[in-house]
Amino acid sequence: MHPGQVFTLILAAALCVGGAWICIGRWSRARHLLDTPTSRIRSAAQGYVELVGVLRELMVPQPMAPLTGERCLWWRYRIEEYRSNGKRSSWSVVERGVSEAWLRLADATGECLIDPRGAEVHPAFRKVWTGDLRHPRGVAPNGWLGLFSIGKRYRYTEERLHEGEPLYALGDFRTSGGGRQGLDLQSAKRDVIRQWKGDFAGLLQRFDSNADGQLDEQEWSRVRLAARLEAEDRHRESSAAPALHQLGQPGEALPFVLSSHGEEVLTQRFYWQAAGGALMCLAGAVWLASQLGVTAW
Incomplete structure (x- = not known):
């Protein structure tokens, strides 16, 4: 077996295993969303919970989105550079970042502080545009003009969460104060x-x-x-002392999800991603079998 065949076998096996991993992971996330009931902040049990509310501003200055300078509560950005060597061209990530600012979630019963570090965040606001500078200046252009990339060297992506947006949160819930802790x-x-x-x-x-x-x-x-x-x-x-509620990354291997979209939208997205992973796994298995000369008969 020559090196080219070995490389093909490895690639097919990686496609199969990677697809299976995506399928299982996305399916598991969807099931966690569906199987975890929604709790109210004031009466939520300690541990893994699902909360739904509205984002409110903390009593501190709001973060500024690094690419556009817009005020927000949370941001994530990516800068890509267009590179070409004559035979192939692609966009390569040259810089990325994510906010670590705490969030404040409110529902009809109370408020909860959220530490977003380690969370899988799905914001509703996402802007993509191109330009000639490594770091853009000012507000991103609107409409199709922002995606017109001919002659542009850099592509920018910025995602944000804003005050007043609905937020779906799934994570580890803890309360201090308010007489909730027992005394050892x-x-x-x-x-x-x-x-x-x-x-x-x-x-x-x-x-x-x-x-x-x-x-x-x-x-x-x-x-x-x-x-x-x-x-x-x-x-x-x-x-x-008044009860202080906090939500953060679970200690166990459980999903930590924050989203501007509701549970139904997220669940459908995860199921579609799981289906895509299953197709990848199947394609990799068929490719691997064909390389090994295995038939279905």
């Missing part, structure tokens, strides 16, 4: 003692009643009692 008294007490030991001189000053430079059993009993009372006080203070 033994663990909390150990944390307090560990913190006090970091300033052992101060610990001796407070509890070394006989001034011998060390803590005996009776003095350690006082330390443990004081630590328990301190842990209870800290828990009461944190419980009295």
